[in-house]
Structures are given as C-alpha cells and as structure tokens.
Amino acid sequence: MKFCTFMILFSLVLCATADNWFSDAGRFIADAFQGARDMYQAYSDMREANWKDSDKYFHARGNYDAAKRGPGGAWAAEVISTMKFFTCIFLLSLVLCVTSDNWARRAGKFMKDAFGGAKDMARAYTDMREANWKHSDKYFHARGNRDAAQRGPGGAWAAKVISDARDFYKRMRGRDEADRHADQEANRWGRGGGDPNRYRPKNLPEKY
Template sequence: MYRYTYVCVCVHMKDRSHSPHVENQTKQKPNSSPFHVSPGLCSRMKLLVGILLCSLVLGVSSQRWLTFLKEAGQGTRDMWRAYSDMREANYKNSDKYFHARGNYDAAQRGPGGAWAAKVISDAREKSQRITDLFKFGDSGHGVEDSKADQAANEWGRSGKDPNHFRPAGLPDKY
C-alpha cells in the first residue's frame, strides 16, 4: 500500500516508508516517476496559493486578508459602475472623468480597492493597445490617449477629486 504525502502545490510524492515491505518496494521501473499530479487538488491549491501570494506580496497581514478581498470586490464593483455610467452617458470627452471617478471610488474602499482599480485599469489599457493593432488606428485610442487615461486613473487612485476631469454639460446624474 502507498500513502500519499503532499509535497508541493499540486504534486504528490509516493511515500513508501510506511509500508511493511520497504525493501521490496524501493526498486522503481526505469522510467517511472515518484510524482503524481492530481487535477482536482491543483485547482483548489492554485486559488489558495494565489490568495497567499497576494497576502505576502502586498503585505497584507493574515488578519486582514478577508478585508482586503472584500475591498477588492467592492472596488471592482465601483469600477464596473463607472464603466456602465460612461457607456450610458455616451458623452463626448467624458472618458477621463469616468476613469478618475472609478479609480477614486475604488481606492476609497481601502488597499484592496486601490489594488483592484490598478489591476483593472492596467488590464483595460493593455487590452486596448492590442485591439488597436487589429483596428489599424481607427479607434482613436493611440498611445497619447492611453497615457492620458492612465494619468486620470492615477489621479483618482491618489484620492484627488475626479471632477477635475468632468466635462462641461455632463448631466448631474453622473
């Protein structure tokens, strides 16, 4: 009989030391590996390792990681609300305001919200650059526009008033 012992994130190692016939089982087949990958374990462990790494890398104490995740979720919702409002308003030259507002609202949630705002903003700008390559510049989102968007994102995340970017005539609803 073999007993499995967790060695790493999602790899098992066959532990033969607890078997009554250790001498007879120490020989392995020439090309066999003592490691076995468990797919079910991998998916759960990846999530847990991801949370752990976020906690360690971002300096989140073990007592605050749930708070951090809650703030990140709320910040994501704030970013989505700003994006939805921007699409609904469909108002010329208002995108910088909505970028700043979404980042501002998310950052007000705390470190988790600020982290979510940065990740979402960076991902959006990077994906926009990729789609611009396929549109051959027709979208009007060049490098200058991307830099201006990132400046508005940083403005909002730093806690500065997003109304600095508010265009004249934008309805008060926003």
Template sequence: MKLFVYLVLLSLLCASADMSPIFEGGRFAWDAARGAWDMFRAYKDMREANYIGADKYFHARGNYDAAQRGPGGAWAAKVISDARERWQSDVSGRGAEDTRADQEANEWGRSGGDPNRYRPAGLPSKY
C-alpha cells in the same frame, strides 16, 4: 463582464496566498472585490451616459471610488485600468496619447484626486 469576474477571482486567490501583512487575507479580498465593482459601475455609467469628452472623468471616478476601499480596492483599480489600457493600445488601435491621458486620469483618481477635475461641462449630475 468576463474581465470583471476574472479580476475578482484573481484578487481572491492573491489575497488568500499569504503574500504580505498588508493583504490581511479576507479584508484585502473584500476590498478588491468591492473596488472591482466600483470600476465596473463607472464603466457602466460611462456607457450609459455616452457623453463626448467624459471618458477621463469616468476613469478617474472609478479609480477614486475603488481606491477609497483600501489597499485591495486600489490594487483592483490598478490591475483593471492597466489591463484595459493595454487592450486599448494593443487591440483597439487607440493611440499612445489617448492611453497616456487615460492612465493619467486613472492615477489621479487612485491617488485620491477629485475626479471632477476631468468632468466635462454639461455632464448630467446623475454621474
């Protein structure tokens, strides 16, 4: 949760700094905040589902939903995904192969790919 709050605040600071016309000030910040929320919701659903083999689906879904918000959402999804994968590879001891597969799912969702590509059979339709 602290990471989520930190990233939302960071997105607001970056958006308020006149970095590029694509940021469009408040719109970028709003999209980034909503994208960060999409990422958090996917993470929360993943934890709630606790379904073996569904990890990549939730990675793709969170990135997809966030990227649909626009440039700010896509930016938030990339920042959050990269930070999460860096933490997993550095701290949690998960292997490079798992990190690579997670990043593939992240990029697939962010680029507009259907998250259901990674949906495991039997995952409740609620998700």
C-alpha cells in the same frame, strides 16, 4: 466555476489533508511567483525587442519558462494569459495569508475591498456608457479609480489591475498612444485620491 479557480481550491484541499501540507503550499506559491516573473520577463523582452510578429514567440516562451517550474508556475502562466482577475485576487490573498500574523482578517478584508473596487470600476464604466457624453471618459476613469481606492489596498489594487488590463487591450487594438497615456493619467489621479471633477466635462448631468 473557472477551471483555474477550481484547480487552486482543489490543490488547497490536498495540501490541507496531507502531512506535508505547508511544504506543498509553500512550493506552489514560490513556483507561482517565479512563473509570474518568467511571464513578466518575456513581456519586457517583447517590449524591448519591438520586433514585428514576435508576440506569439514571447507569449509561448513566457508560458514555457513558467510551466517548467511546476504546477504553481503553470497556474500563474494560465492566470496571466487569460486575465482571470478574481483568480489573481485569490492568489494574492494566499500570499497575505502566509505572511501575516492575523492572516484571516487581513486576507478577508483585502478580498472584500478588491471585489468592492471591481464593482466601483464596473459602475463607472456602466455610467459612462449610459451617459454617452462627449469627452467624459477621463472623468469616469478617474471616478472609478477614486471610488475603488477609497476602500483600501484591495480596492486600489483591483482598480490598477483593471485599468492596466484595459490599457493593454487598447494598445493591442492600436489605440492612439497619447490618448491611452491620458487615460492612465486619469486613472492614477483618481487612485491617488484626486478629485475626478478635474476631468468632468461641461454640462454632464448631475446624476453622474
């Protein structure tokens, strides 16, 4: 089991067995949200500064500011830093739980859709690798996002997280900016319900 996932589950057990469980859980979630904002602020500043060799500083600053808020902030920083996708789903589901009257049903549906959406994205990637067809990447990006988003908000959210993480990775590897933007355009087209065949290359086998 992933370390951060274990820690949040353990924290929930402590909260549920303590007299002040609601207060503890609420504080953890509030700190996590603020920690996520600290991380985002550091990232925004890094983009604005656009300063050579400054990335390590901003990474450290974001994690430091988040961790100062408490266990929730430190946990959020760890999740964001290591891109633990399914832990993110769990945290968001907790937020839904405390803000909805029918929290169990809605949180369960969101998680189910998110997991299903992640599978859709993985299947599109696998098919793209298998097809190995020239100029087919935009089609598979759009198809994966479309299939995931059709599941509902959870699926759409999972598709966006995966697409943005993939874009971030490509940017760190120095991928051409115009090509990255074209990929993201295909991602948004699919997530918005657009027909992925808009990007389908000529003679791509029908099985895809």
